[in-house]
Amino acid sequence: MGTLDTLFAPDGVAVVGATESEGSVGRAVMENLLDGYDGIVVPVNPNADTVFDVPAVDSVTDAEGVELAVVVVPPTIVNTVLEECGESGIQDVAVITAGFGEAGSEGAQLESQMKAIAAEYDLNLVGPNCIGVINTPTGMNATFSPKFPIEGQISFMSQSGAFITAVLDWASDQDLGFKDVVSLGNKAVMDERDFVEYWGEDPDTDVVLGYLEDIERGQEFIETAQKVTSEGTPIVAVKSGRTEAGASAAASHTGAIAGSERAYEAGLQQAGVIRATGVQELFDYATILEGQPTPDTNEVAIVTNAGGPGVMSTDAIGDSQLEMADLNDDTVERLEDTMPDGANIYNPVDVLGDAPTDRFEDALEIVLDDPNVGSVIVVACPTAVLDFERLADAIVAASETTDVPIAASLMGGHSADAAEKILGEVGIPSYFDPARGINGLDALYEFAQLQERGYEPPTEFDVDRERARSILERTRERENNSLGVEAMDLLEAYGIPIPEGAIVDSPGEAVEAAESIDGDVVMKIVSPDILHKSDIGGVEVGVPNDEVADTYGDLISRARNYHPDAHIIGVQVQEMADLDAGTETIVGMNRDPQFGPLVMFGLGGIFVEVLEDATFRVAPVSESEATSMLDEIDSAPLLRGARGRDPVDEGDVIETIQRISQLVTDFPAIMELDINPLVATPEGVSAVDIRLTVDQEEL
CATH class of the missing domain: 3.40.50.720 (NAD(P)-binding Rossmann-like Domain)
Incomplete structure (x- = not known):
């Protein structure tokens, strides 16, 4: 092409x-x-x-x-x-x-x-x-389309032709310009990846916008979008169709949680695409990304003549990844010398309701000089002493002296139209709702972070692929394409620690295996036809040596009663994991039709599907992405020593995520995989149980 x-x-x-x-x-x-x-x-x-x-x-x-x-x-x-x-x-x-x-x-x-x-x-x-x-x-x-857009630096693609005609009609009233517009249709040949690549190299396209219903080539799209954003062109998209399609049909815990929206959320995040929730956000973000420089920090200063809107702006900052700027002493002193009594000289800077343009101008100049300020929003309500057009001129003049991005919220109707036009001509966005302005600055800061992120290749570990392949090929010998604890050696082949243990098919062998392990043992039924062993009493924990033989018989009996026709391989006798000293986590994978292997990490154990405290990445997963996965789960404090617990070895958890990522990338035949629990302790990790599904035609 x-x-x-x-x-x-x-x-x-x-x-x-x-x-x-x-x-x-x-x-x-x-x-x-x-x-x-x-x-x-x-x-x-x-x-x-x-x-x-x-x-x-x-x-x-x-x-x-x-x-x-x-x-x-x-x-x-x-x-x-x-x-x-x-x-x-x-x-x-x-x-x-x-x-x-x-x-x-x-x-x-x-x-x-x-x-x-x-x-x-x-x-x-x-x-x-x-x-x-x-x-x-x-x-x-x-x-x-009946409407032809005005010329601009935004290029726009959409899977919905009707969406384009509606947007072009709306944009003409907003003085919003475009360079290229393309209706993707069925995407028989060219899709979103082709246009992202082209516009990323186009010097006349400052922002790429998209309305997407699906993404055909997920992995290629991620790679292309990462390159485009890292080289300075932001991509903003609305992704429709947020239903968790396919989750109910999945056999693993990961599959049950990982619906299509999870895959898009992870894929677009890794691609560096800024997601908008709707049309208004899509173009709010486009306007500020097109017109303003990226901030150096996430700290925002608010300059306003109204206390209420100032509080609204502060609340919006609290809901974002931005922070209220901590004005330095010099800034506070200058504001104190310049502002009248009663003005708030801390952030938000309230210049009071009787403020003329000159007072706004002075406050704006002072806060823009503060090195702690990454961006500024000017929030103004109409008063008898404030001329919005003169205020717009002052904001434009201030913007010409700084690299700090500025947004405005002129909270008026027709009285603000001319001022907004003045601001728009130099790329300063203005919004009636100050929260929209904060959201725009948030998108600007997000893009700044994306540019700094760059590309980090995944770690390539030394593994035993041939041993792993031979284990996966065992599914050829059975009707069921699932593997359970009989595939623990697969993890060992990829350098993931597993407890000491063995699979046995007689009470005597069970006793012999238990005697080789220090302390009490865990015993589990091993059958490809029984996926949730604990639900049928197929797991016994803390079995002393003198009860191993009887426990073997009990487990077999329960399995037969539950599923008379089940293929029972035997019983696993396994070293006990110290759950009191560790935290049960889960590492899993579900193969998404668009993006490929979707790796999950989260809180594990028996409540994994109830709590759904998990995060996802599209494999291959780099070290920094795996590290971010630990940060993103709600139960992260449990891993880091909450309530007097010793913190787990995060390095081993991060490495395990990467090794699983490599495993499922190396073997496209693996359709679903769960390690649950992966017990994380201060000394390291141990994969206690595994379940996976294999596409035999891919082997």
Whole structure:
């Protein structure tokens, strides 16, 4: 797939299916192109000599000077047109026509053929089932959207064409500009990753926005987005469809918790995408990221003429990753000398309700000089002595003397319109609700952190892959594709500590195994058909040597009573983990269709699915990401010595997460995996139990 320069800025566009018929898409696309596009427009229609007085041609093969074909013919004809495009050297195609993968088996077959043709001719194909593409610098509106945006530095992609038409209509009232707009449609060939990559290298795109319903190539998207954000282009996206689809069908604890939203949450976080919860946030973030520099710290100063909105702003900061700036002594002294009696000279700086523009200007200058201040928000309510336009001029003047980002909240209606326009012209966002301003500064700080994060490769551990492969291949010998404690050696092959123990198939062997272990033992039924052993009384803890033989018989009997046809391998006799000295955690994996292996870490034991105190990352997981996983769970204080407990060896926990990440990356056949519990103590970790599911066709 080549560059997308000629997709967005072609010398000429062919409209295949152009027509003057009222209410048709072919007419709308032609009218839009003829309205402002500065390139060649060629209508393709064998049944017309001209379309809107422009000479028509019978086939796209007859179109000269064309680099982009916009296709609006019936679905059964589209693939013939694509072949003609390929043969004519037209590399860029936008298929607006619907009736493909979204329309049943026949449409899916046509879409499959479309992909093959695109691959044969190396076509940059957008769609099908989309509204087309827009490029404002050339005036090209190759869509059937009725609204053409003003020019700007935001590039926008959306899986919903209707969302684009609504946004463009709304944005025109907000003076919000775009460079490129693309409707992704069915994403038969080109998807979000292709456009993120292109816009990341585009010097005229300052911010990438997306409305996404799914992500086709999760791993590739993460890698591309990481590169783009680290090189200075922020990506902001709304991801719809937050349901936990698929969780109920999963067999493991990890699978039960890891629905599709968990995967997107982890994947987009690792990709460096800033997530917005809705349209308003999407464009609030876009505006401030486009117009303001990134802050050096997360400390915010508030300058306001109203106590209530100042408190609202403070509350919003408390709900974010930002903090109230601690103004230094020099700043406080200067404010004290400058502000009238009754003014609050600490943060938030309240210049009082009778403040004219000059007082705002003085306060703003002083707080911007404070090295502790990472960003500033000016919150102002209309009064008889305050002119919003003069205040806007003062904010603009202050912004020209500093690299500290500034946001404004001018809490008025029409009285604020002219001032907001003044601010907007220099990239200073203004919001009626001060909380929106704080959220915008929060997004700006998040992007600053993403840029500093950079890329850290995962650690490559020395492991025994062949031993691991032989253990996984045991599933070929059974009807069930699950492995339990009989696969403990798999963990040992990847350097994860396991307790001493053995799987036995007679009372005598059980006694012999127990005698080789110091102290009482744990005994567990071993059967691929019994997943939750404790639920059926299949686990006995603290068994003394003289009760081992009887316990063996009891476990077998319980298993037979629960599942008469179960395949029982035997009983595991295992060294007891010191749970009093440690904390039960879980490390697991569920393989997501879009992102691949999704690694989980959290509080383990029998309550794992009830508490759901867990966090996720898409494998491979780096050391810093594994470290962050420990920080993110609510029960992190338990690991660090809460209520007089000794802190666990966090280094061993972090390493175990990375080793599991390597295991599931090395073996795509592993579909689900749980180590529960992974007992973490001050001396290290021990994997007490394991359960995994294998796709035998992948071995």
